[in-house]
Amino acid sequence: MLDHVILSRIQFAFTITFHILFPAFSIGLASFIALMEGLWLKTKKMIYYDICRFFTKIFALTFGVGVVSGIVMEFQVGTNWSGLSHTAGDILGALFTYEVMSAFFIEAGFLGVMLFGWNKVSKRLHFTATCLVAVGVIISAFLILIANTWMQHPVGFIYENGNFTPDNWLLILSNPMLYPRFFHMVLSAYLATGCVICAISGYYLLIKKHDHFAKKVFKFGVIGMAILAPTQLIVGDLVGLDVHHYQPIKSAAIEGVWNTSKEVPYLIFAIPDQKAEKNYYEIGIPYAASLINTHTFDGELIGLKSVSKDDRPNVAMVFFSFRIMLYLGGLMILVSLLSAYLLYRDKLYDYPLLYKLWILIAPAGFVAMECGWFTAESGRQPWVVYEYLRTNLAASNVNRYQVMASFIVIFMVYVIIFGFFYFKYLFKTIKKGPKRFTDKEINYPFGYLQSNSEETKQ
Amino acid sequence: MTHLDFILPIIWYCIIGAGILMYVILDGFTQGVGILMPFAHNMHERNMMMSVILPTWDGNQTWLVFGTAALYGAFPAAFATLMPLVYLPIMTMVIAILFRGVAFEYRMKSTEKAHIWDRVIFISSFLVAFMQGNILGAFVEGFHHEELLKNYFAWHSPFSYLTGMGVVFGYALLGATRIILKLDGPLQYYMYKVAKICLILVSFFMVSVSLATPFVHPEVFNFWFDIKKIPALAILPITTGILFLWCWHELNSQNNDKLPYILSYLMFICGYIGLGLSTFPYLVPRTMDIWQAASPTSTLIFMTPGALIMLPCIMAYTYYAYKIFKGKVHDPISY
Numbered sequence: 001m002l003d004h005v006i007l008s009r010i011q012f013a014f015t016i017t018f019h020i021l022f023p024a025f026s027i028g029l030a031s032f033i034a035l036m037e038g039l040w041l042k043t044k045k046m047i048y049y050d051i052c053r054f055f056t057k058i059f060a061l062t063f064g065v066g067v068v069s070g071i072v073m074e075f076q077v078g079t080n081w082s083g084l085s086h087t088a089g090d091i092l093g094a095l096f097t098y099e100v101m102s103a104f105f106i107e108a109g110f111l112g113v114m115l116f117g118w119n120k121v122s123k124r125l126h127f128t129a130t131c132l133v134a135v136g137v138i139i140s141a142f143l144i145l146i147a148n149t150w151m152q153h154p155v156g157f158i159y160e161n162g163n164f165t166p167d168n169w170l171l172i173l174s175n176p177m178l179y180p181r182f183f184h185m186v187l188s189a190y191l192a193t194g195c196v197i198c199a200i201s202g203y204y205l206l207i208k209k210h211d212h213f214a215k216k217v218f219k220f221g222v223i224g225m226a227i228l229a230p231t232q233l234i235v236g237d238l239v240g241l242d243v244h245h246y247q248p249i250k251s252a253a254i255e256g257v258w259n260t261s262k263e264v265p266y267l268i269f270a271i272p273d274q275k276a277e278k279n280y281y282e283i284g285i286p287y288a289a290s291l292i293n294t295h296t297f298d299g300e301l302i303g304l305k306s307v308s309k310d311d312r313p314n315v316a317m318v319f320f321s322f323r324i325m326l327y328l329g330g331l332m333i334l335v336s337l338l339s340a341y342l343l344y345r346d347k348l349y350d351y352p353l354l355y356k357l358w359i360l361i362a363p364a365g366f367v368a369m370e371c372g373w374f375t376a377e378s379g380r381q382p383w384v385v386y387e388y389l390r391t392n393l394a395a396s397n398v399n400r401y402q403v404m405a406s407f408i409v410i411f412m413v414y415v416i417i418f419g420f421f422y423f424k425y426l427f428k429t430i431k432k433g434p435k436r437f438t439d440k441e442i443n444y445p446f447g448y449l450q451s452n453s454e455e456t457k458q
Numbered sequence: 459m460t461h462l463d464f465i466l467p468i469i470w471y472c473i474i475g476a477g478i479l480m481y482v483i484l485d486g487f488t489q490g491v492g493i494l495m496p497f498a499h500n501m502h503e504r505n506m507m508m509s510v511i512l513p514t515w516d517g518n519q520t521w522l523v524f525g526t527a528a529l530y531g532a533f534p535a536a537f538a539t540l541m542p543l544v545y546l547p548i549m550t551m552v553i554a555i556l557f558r559g560v561a562f563e564y565r566m567k568s569t570e571k572a573h574i575w576d577r578v579i580f581i582s583s584f585l586v587a588f589m590q591g592n593i594l595g596a597f598v599e600g601f602h603h604e605e606l607l608k609n610y611f612a613w614h615s616p617f618s619y620l621t622g623m624g625v626v627f628g629y630a631l632l633g634a635t636r637i638i639l640k641l642d643g644p645l646q647y648y649m650y651k652v653a654k655i656c657l658i659l660v661s662f663f664m665v666s667v668s669l670a671t672p673f674v675h676p677e678v679f680n681f682w683f684d685i686k687k688i689p690a691l692a693i694l695p696i697t698t699g700i701l702f703l704w705c706w707h708e709l710n711s712q713n714n715d716k717l718p719y720i721l722s723y724l725m726f727i728c729g730y731i732g733l734g735l736s737t738f739p740y741l742v743p744r745t746m747d748i749w750q751a752a753s754p755t756s757t758l759i760f761m762t763p764g765a766l767i768m769l770p771c772i773m774a775y776t777y778y779a780y781k782i783f784k785g786k787v788h789d790p791i792s793y
Contacts (some may be wrong), residue, residue, distance in 0.1 A: 067520075068559050074526055075552050078541025085541070089534020090753045094761045097531030101768045104520050112779070165754050396542035406549040413553060417560050 004400040005392045008080040011407040013377075015073050018414050020373065021366055022066030027141060027186065028193020029059040030134035036220075037127050046437060047216055053118070054213070054434035055197075058426065060115050065422050067103070072410060074100070080403065081384075084394035088164045088385055091157060091172065092147050099143040106136035141189070142182055149178045151385050152376070153246045159388060177246055180238040187232045188372060191332060192365030194228065197221040198339075199362035200430055202355035213434045215349060222343055225336035232329060237292070243379075244293040247386060248302040249311070250379035253318035255289045256282075260303040264289040269323075272315040277305060313381040321374035328361075328368040335361060460755075466762065467752035470532035471739075473765055474525050479730060481521035483723065484776070488515045490633020492558065492583025493626060495576050497652055503645050504576055506787065508565065510640045513783045515562060517776060519555060531761055536741035536751035544593050544613045551589035558582035584626060591625030592618045595667075598733060599674045600743035617670055624663030628726060631656035635719035640787050646715070653718060654709045660722075661702050664729055668695065671736050675744060678736050691735075698728040 002010075033055050040048035074096070078085055085093070113121055113129035121129075156171030157164045166172065198221035204214035244251040251257075256272050256279050257264055266288030270279040290299040304312050335357055342348045380386055384394045488511045498504040530537045541548060557578055565575035595618030634653035638646055672679040682691060705721040708714055739747045752758065 064563075068556060071523055071555065072552050074523060074530075075541065075548055078526075078530065078537050079545050079548055080542075082538040082542045085530065085534050085538035089530060089538060090757050093527075093531035093534045093537070093753060094757045095531075097527045097761055098764050100524055100527035101764050104524055104772060105768045112775075166756050166760070169756065169760050396545075398542050398545050402545050402549070406545075406553070409549075409553050413556050413560075417556070421560070421564065 002400065002404075004398055004403050005395040007400055007403040007407060008076075008395045008398075009391065011403060011410065012073070012076055012080060014407070014411060015069070015076060015414070017370060017373075018418070019066065019069045019073060020370070022062050022069060023137065023141065024185075024189040024192055024366070024369060025062045025196070026059060026066055027134075027137045027189040028191075028197075029055055029062065030130070030137050031190065032193065032197065032220075032224075033059060034127075034130045034134040037130050041123060041127055047212060049437055050213055050434050051217055053437060054429075056115060057429050061422065061425055061429070063111065065418050069414065069418055080396050080398065081394050082396040084384055084389065087162055087389055087394075088151075091150060091164055091166050094166075095143055095147040095150075099140055099147075102136060102143065103140050106133055106140075110136065138186060141185060145182045145185060146173060146175070146178060148376075149175045149181055152181075152380055153177045154385055154388060164385070164388070177239075177242045180235060180242055184232070184235050184239045184372075185369075187228055187235055188365065188369040190228050191225065191232060191329075192369050194221055194225045194336075195332065195358070195362050195365040198225060198358040202358040203430070204433065205349065206352055206355040206359070210433050213436075219343065219348065222336060222339040222348065225332065226340035229329070229333040229336045233333065236329070240292060241295070244301070247380060249304065249307055250313065250318065250376075251293055252302055252304045252306075253313050253315045253379055254322045254375060255293070255301060256315065256319050257289070257301045257303050258305050260300065260306055262290065262298045262300045263287055264293075264299075264301045266292060267319075270319070272319050274312070274315050311382060313379050318375055318379040321371040321378070325368045325371035325375060328364045328371070331361060332364055332368070462755050462759070464749070466755060466758040467532070467748040469762065470528065470752070470758060470765075471748050473769070474528045474532065475734065476769075477521050477525035477528060479727070480773075480776075481518070481525060482726065482730065484514070484518035484521060486629045486726070487511070487632040487636040487719075488518055489558075489583040489587050490629040490631065491637065492579045492633070493587060493630045494633050494637070494649075494652065495580040495583075497648075498645075501572070504572075506641055506645055507637060508562075509787045509789075510637055512562065514779060517779060519559075522555075528765070532753055532758060533741055533748065533751040534753055536746055536748075539742050539746065540597070544596055547589040547592045547596070547613055551586050551593070554582040554585040554589070558586065583629075587626045587629045588622040591622035594625065594733070595619070595621030598671060598737060598743065600740075600745065617667075617674060620663060620670065621667055624660065624667055627656050627659040627663060628729075631660050631722050632719070632726070635722050638715050639719045642786055642788070647712075650709055650712055650718075653722075654706070657702070657705060657709065657722070660725070664698070664725075667729075668732065671733075677744060681736065694728055694732055694735075698725055698732075701725045701728065 033052050036048045036051045036055070039045075040052060077092075077096070110129040110132045113126060114133050118126065150172055153175060154164070155175050156166065156168040158167045159165075197217060201214040201218035201221060204210045205218060240251075243254070255264060256267050256270050258277050258279070263286070265282075265284030265286045267279065268283045268285065270282040270284075272279045287297045289301060291297055293299060293301060304315065339348065339354060339358075342351070342354065348354075382390050382392070384391045491507050491511045495504060495507065498507055526537075561575045561578040561582065565572050565579070592613065595615070596613035598621070599615060599617055631653060634649045634656055637649045638653065641649070672682045681687075684691075701721050701724050705718055705725065708717045708721065737743050739749070741748055741751045753761075
């Protein structure tokens, strides 16, 4: 029978897995919209305005679901993870408060202007609001990553009587693992969004609708992906170096290394067996894992067996989720470089197959991002604060039936109501397509999702 | 204990108190209107009632999110202690909040199924209000840990159900007076009557809770019935009584459509102050005071500038948003 710890873990994992999709998409969309609006102001071409307006509709819907689905987690931290709140609240609580304040600040101050102020405020002020929203959502991500990185690699604190007290906030904010992870996350949000943007425009190109709009968006999407996807590989490598340095057991699980050894091969595929402490069906590239993790051919990787069985993460989980992330990343790099090459040869719009390819990999960025987080989060188990606080001690001592009941309801609400309706309105918006603006129309603010629906009624 | 060690927890107690008060003020009437949904006679009336709350509802509940996050940041020990103790009410409230938000958004999108969403709005608003009152009651009563760790339903007691219903009718009163303020015609007239019923029920629950509060613990009893302090403390119930009579008079005469709303708010604030006086300086009553629960001073120093910059901006924006939607609603808002 599942106990309250594992149920709380499942509940939180589900909530956060679902939630992160929306903030990540918001981060990517906000930057894209800001870029397009900047181009509109610079070139004064209406096409950029149309692009802004179309993606603002999707942004509004996404941001709304993101805010609402995030509310639950704030309470879960207290209800289900009171052990963590008790011991590390002095540090994490302040970071969460800042995150809520900044999110709240954007929402209250600039989101309204961005969504509903198109014709109510000056262009320049509107552009400023859009940029502030774009920066604000990134700041939110940064604050969350400070908290998460602190849990992965705690620094700047005093540990007394089982309690973490902040000792040096500057050190917490300049955690050596923080910046690569932050850029890795922002880039993954951009890539995930890029895939969707390319897929939407590819879909229009495929069905030969909104041609002018689609070509412009597709071109920007492809250029963006071709620059960002390879960059992500470099940043990801930096993160990998840090993980190997600060969390060697996570690296060991990622690479499926049981015994500490040098000249370790990178396993393209294997089936790790936690109980037998070995892998089956290994297919490896010699020296590659050492090269990736240490940047030398004979670098030493610490093995999983160097710690007791209780201190090891679920190897298969970490191993496979890392590989899914990596291979999807590789796929995105290939497709975007191919598209960039075709763009360079002026043949970007000659192959409908390319559009289909982009539509096919539309979710790739999001799946890769989720798998990256699965790697990071399950790879640090059994610790919630790395090497200080075990996950089972962080959970609240609540009745498992309460946890189970609340999980079932949260699951239904998220999947049925948010998931179903989000996709329903997302596809409706895509199907309806961008509006071509000649004159300016006034929108009236009533809520996030309304900005999406009001134009569908016109 | 240096000055900062002493003062910062008080500042954050006030910030959180202000956040929760903002929430009660803004989201109170929103839930009240939701609770009153079944009293509307037809679709048109329900649309009109929704129009009162639609433009501003989503900003309102963010104050709850802020208050909770600030509680976590400034008083993590209290947050970690209280949250698991009220697991079921908190989770029910959060889930009801989700349902309510969804129902608001989708109600307008489906015309033929709008009545189902209206029912969802009613049930979820009722649950949110009742659970909040329930948590409040459990909070005032205090928790006896040893008992609670064995009993997951220790938050439920006659007292907490009393406060639960008190909050439900309190919000309903706010909702009814808000409708009086925002609407004209037969619905407004009808709401005068509804508000009167709510007012009676609210005063019944307020009196019961006020009478019961001193008896939940001797410490609270001694606070309220200290001979030296009685003259000063009596101001609060007397003010509330005057506000009640004045509000009753205004609802009877129907001369002024703004005063009932303002007066019922003042009554709410009196109750809020009363509960604050009964529990201060405790965050977990009689177990953990604000200085015991507070984050270390370095954390509070780290958090304070952010709050001092952002909160005034958010308040200013909230004021601005309400200003845009000032005045009577004459036609149902539709998208």
